[in-house]
Amino acid sequence: MNPVRRVFGRRSGEIARKRLKLLLVADKTNCSPEFLEMIKDDILQVVSKYVDIDAGEIEVGLTKAFFCGSLESVPALYTNIPIRCLSYKGII
Amino acid sequence: MSEVIVITSGKGGVGKTTTSANIGTGLAMLGMRVALIDTDIGLRNLDVVMGLENRIVYNLVDVVEGNCRMKQALIRDKRYPNLYLLPSAQTRDKSAVNPEQMIKLTEDLKDDFDYILLDCPAGIEQGFRNAIAGADRALVVTTPEVSAIRDADRIIGLLEAKDMGQIQLIVNRVRTDMVRRGDMMSVDDVMDILAVPLLGAIPDDESIVVSTNQGEPLAGTDTPSGQAYLDICKRLLGEEIPLSLPGTGRGLLSRITGLLKRA
Numbered sequence: 001m002n003p004v005r006r007v008f009g010r011r012s013g014e015i016a017r018k019r020l021k022l023l024l025v026a027d028k029t030n031c032s033p034e035f036l037e038m039i040k041d042d043i044l045q046v047v048s049k050y051v052d053i054d055a056g057e058i059e060v061g062l063t064k065a066f067f068c069g070s071l072e073s074v075p076a077l078y079t080n081i082p083i084r085c086l087s088y089k090g091i092i
Numbered sequence: 093m094s095e096v097i098v099i100t101s102g103k104g105g106v107g108k109t110t111t112s113a114n115i116g117t118g119l120a121m122l123g124m125r126v127a128l129i130d131t132d133i134g135l136r137n138l139d140v141v142m143g144l145e146n147r148i149v150y151n152l153v154d155v156v157e158g159n160c161r162m163k164q165a166l167i168r169d170k171r172y173p174n175l176y177l178l179p180s181a182q183t184r185d186k187s188a189v190n191p192e193q194m195i196k197l198t199e200d201l202k203d204d205f206d207y208i209l210l211d212c213p214a215g216i217e218q219g220f221r222n223a224i225a226g227a228d229r230a231l232v233v234t235t236p237e238v239s240a241i242r243d244a245d246r247i248i249g250l251l252e253a254k255d256m257g258q259i260q261l262i263v264n265r266v267r268t269d270m271v272r273r274g275d276m277m278s279v280d281d282v283m284d285i286l287a288v289p290l291l292g293a294i295p296d297d298e299s300i301v302v303s304t305n306q307g308e309p310l311a312g313t314d315t316p317s318g319q320a321y322l323d324i325c326k327r328l329l330g331e332e333i334p335l336s337l338p339g340t341g342r343g344l345l346s347r348i349t350g351l352l353k354r355a
Contacts, residue, residue: 011274016238017281023238024245024285 025062029075036060043079052085094202097209097328098227100251102243104214106235107264110300110309111321112211113141115231118311118325120175124206127166129178129197131223132213133188136180143170143307144177153181156193162200171308176205186218191225198226207328216250224251229258231291235265236277241285248288260291262324267296279335292324293335 026032040060047053058081065076099112109132116128130138133153139145150165155178162178169175181188201208210227213219224230230251234244244261251259263279270276277285279293297317303310311321323333 013236013271013274013277013281016236016277017285020238020241020285023242027242027246028249 021063022061025075029062031062036062039077040079043081047081051083054082054084057082094206094208095229096198096202096227097207097229097231098212098224099209099231099233100212100220100223100247101214101233101240102216102247103234103240106233106240107294107300108214108233109137109141109211110304111231111233111262111264111294112138112209113309114311114317114321115325115328116142116175116207116209117169117172117309118322119207119209119328120169120172121312121322122325122329123174124329125174125204126172126207126209127176127178127201127205129201129208129210130180131194131210132219133180134182134185135213136182138211139167139177139179140307141304142177142309144179145307148179151179151181152197153184153188156189156197186213186222189222191222194222195226216246220247220250224254224256227256229260230256231260231262232286232288233262233264234282234286236263236271236279236282241277241282245286248286259288261286261288262291263293265296266293290335291327292320294320294324 026036037060040058043060044053044055044058048055058079060077060079062075063078065074067074067076097115099108099115101108109130112128116126120126128138128142129152130136131152132138136151139148144167147167150160152165154160155162155165166176166178169177198208198210210223212223232244232247232251234240248259261283263282266279267276271278279290283290295316297315299310299313299315300317309321310318311325312318323336326333
């Protein structure tokens with residue numbers, strides 16, 4: 001097995017493709033990975049007030065999306081937050 | 093009717109000059125009257141790739157400044173009497189010319205040539221703005237690498253903002269063996285990311301180095317890249333040539349899907 005694949009566990013062409021997709025949206029929206037990290041921390045704080053989430057697995061990123069049948073794509077923020085236990089944390 | 097085409101990329105070293113030389117040669121081989129213009133003022137290179145470096149008397153800046161007539165500056169190619177090069181100036185910089193002067197220059201050439209090809213310098217500064225000013229169509233050259241594609245995306249954005257008529261993509265230095273084992277983005281991946289129509293793909297080919305060493309473009313020769321460049325020229329002339337990486341005998345897509353099926 002080549003060393004690159006041993007380290008990343010994925011084919012490097014696929015890694016390049018994924019990195020580029022994020023990079024280009026970030027370039028177009030003038031939004032840095034640090035900015036995403038800040039959003040991630042805030043979302044984490046708010047959501048964890050209500051449900052038990054897996055903080056290590058939370059994913060925040062930018063993608064392209066089409067809204068309301070428009071032909072032009074706009075940048076969209078997506079988050080993927082794995083919930084450990086779907087019960088309110090005794091707030092209500 | 094003549095067409096002005098700019099060959100650009102953003103990033104340096106992806107093959108703009110090689111592509112310009114080979115498309116120019118290929119179009120001349122197909123009988124077109126072609127003028128190649130090196131717009132990289134201060135860092136001229138198209139002359140060496142064409143093997144015409146010893147015949148330069150006047151250059152682009154001399155024409156713009158009125159030191160000579162256009163006909164005195166144009167150098168006729170060694171092999172094709174319908175192919176000419178307007179070399180760049182080596183001892184000046186990009187500010188020696190402005191976009192209006194470039195528009196006039198390309199307009200002046202339209203009477204005598206079918207295709208006017210502009211070899212654009214790397215970067216997005218004045219040299220780029222000069223090169224694209226008079227162009228009807230842009231060919232964006234990239235390689236299947238993250239840095240080159242990122243710059244190509246930026247260039248495409250700038251070309252769109254300038255209302256460039258037609259923008260097409262050339263993916264250079266494709267290594268089918270690496271694509272096959274998943275360690276290089278495929279031509280389809282690059283197209284998908286950049287969302288610009290593809291004009292052609294050029295395989296990574298060591299004959300390019302030999303051709304540059306000798307100063308003889310290889311478009312049309314019996315080499316993988318020579319055939320790929322000729323295919324691009326035919327597509328420019330409106331022929332429908334299916335995408336393939338020449339030398340392999342089969343289309344790129346069918347090769348990849350075929351291999352996936354076998355795996």
